[in-house]
Amino acid sequence: MSDELLRALDQAGVRLTGPRREIAALIAKRNGHFTAADLIADAGKRRLGVGRATIFRLLDLLAEQGLVERVDLPDGRHAYVPCEPSHHHHLVCVACGAIAEVEDCGIDAVTSEASRRSGFTIESHRLELFGRCPNCRSAN
Amino acid sequence: MSDELLRALDQAGVRLTGPRREIAALIAKRNGHFTAADLIADAGKRRLGVGRATIFRLLDLLAEQGLVERVDLPDGRHAYVPCEPSHHHHLVCVACGAIAEVEDCGIDAVTSEASRRSGFTIESHRLELFGRCPNCRSAN
DNA sequence: CACACAATGAGACCAAGTATCAACACCCCG
DNA sequence: CGGGGTGTTGATACTTGGTCTCATTGTGTG
Ligand SMILES: [Mn+2]
Ligand SMILES: [Mn+2]
Ligand SMILES: [Zn+2]
Ligand SMILES: [Zn+2]
Numbered sequence: 001m002s003d004e005l006l007r008a009l010d011q012a013g014v015r016l017t018g019p020r021r022e023i024a025a026l027i028a029k030r031n032g033h034f035t036a037a038d039l040i041a042d043a044g045k046r047r048l049g050v051g052r053a054t055i056f057r058l059l060d061l062l063a064e065q066g067l068v069e070r071v072d073l074p075d076g077r078h079a080y081v082p083c084e085p086s087h088h089h090h091l092v093c094v095a096c097g098a099i100a101e102v103e104d105c106g107i108d109a110v111t112s113e114a115s116r117r118s119g120f121t122i123e124s125h126r127l128e129l130f131g132r133c134p135n136c137r138s139a140n
Numbered sequence: 141m142s143d144e145l146l147r148a149l150d151q152a153g154v155r156l157t158g159p160r161r162e163i164a165a166l167i168a169k170r171n172g173h174f175t176a177a178d179l180i181a182d183a184g185k186r187r188l189g190v191g192r193a194t195i196f197r198l199l200d201l202l203a204e205q206g207l208v209e210r211v212d213l214p215d216g217r218h219a220y221v222p223c224e225p226s227h228h229h230h231l232v233c234v235a236c237g238a239i240a241e242v243e244d245c246g247i248d249a250v251t252s253e254a255s256r257r258s259g260f261t262i263e264s265h266r267l268e269l270f271g272r273c274p275n276c277r278s279a280n
Numbered sequence: 281c282a283c284a285c286a287a288t289g290a291g292a293c294c295a296a297g298t299a300t301c302a303a304c305a306c307c308c309c310g
Numbered sequence: 311c312g313g314g315g316t317g318t319t320g321a322t323a324c325t326t327g328g329t330c331t332c333a334t335t336g337t338g339t340g
Contacts, residue, residue, distance in 0.1 A: 051289035191320035
């Protein structure tokens with residue numbers, strides 16, 4: 001549930017406020033990727049009085065802790081995906097939004113080769129994979 | 141210069157209008173990545189009467205032709221980089237904005253491994269590398 | 281249990297587009 | 311060359327996603 005998010009926030013030394021608990025619960029209830037607008041709508045539907053800004057602020061906090069990550073979908077929308085702090089790449093189902101996390105599987109070789117060829121020092125990278133999850137593939 | 145952009149647009153069967161020529165010239169004059177706002181400012185400075193919408197429309201057109209590509213910078217800004225239609229990944233200097241293009245150097249192995257592990261079919265991917273170009277590295 | 285200071289929400293503001301539509305201009309066709 | 315159909319333009323309004331400000335509130339620490 002949302003306990004994991006709350007525990008991590010506590011760890012990070014921020015206050016565990018009412019609005020934060022409520023938003024964390026909304027996030028935990030989602031699956032796959034979601035937009036800030038989704039959360040704002042969820043909050044509105046349940047008449048939680050949480051402000052728009054608070055939602056963006058919590059997303060920022062969670063992103064800093066590596067508990068969510070922002071992905072730029074191919075259609076240009078910005079989504080957030082819940083994630084483990086240590087894993088780093090996401091596979092996004094373009095049909096249903098499901099997410100799989102893949103840990104590094106050979107990307108380092110790619111970056112060091114790119115570095116060698118270009119003369120750049122590489123500090124970070126972003127890899128996003130888009131496709132169809134097993135469900136959506138069989139549902140054709 | 142901008143001739144290459146114009147030639148490609150002509151090829152694509154769109155009209156070679158005054159505003160398009162002017163915007164293409166602005167793009168050609170830039171180096172590294174630039175934002176739509178940069179172009180809008182450039183156009184304003186030279187008192188070209190080109191509208192905001194026209195600039196966005198040309199960027200879309202060029203993106204369709206693979207002549208520019210949109211990158212999402214780590215700080216959240218949206219930039220465009222000029223590029224060769226066939227190459228597919230970009231190395232972005234976080235200090236000066238310089239761009240290097242790297243062709244596929246082993247990414248396919250990564251995606252097929254990710255596909256195998258996750259059960260997803262992978263349709264596309266996006267890889268962006270951020271670092272420092274040789275100049276900015278030595279300028280410390 | 282008080283109080284410092286972190287966090288909130290309302291609302292204005294901003295950045296990056298997109299939609300609409302009447303006026304315009306490219307360029308093909310005669 | 312000179313219409314004229316239609317692709318293109320720019321003004322303007324609107325949208326989406328996010329940030330800033332600041333007076334008010336509420337947490338957690340001591
Ligand atoms: Mn992750
Ligand atoms: Mn490119
Ligand atoms: Zn799916
Ligand atoms: Zn540089």
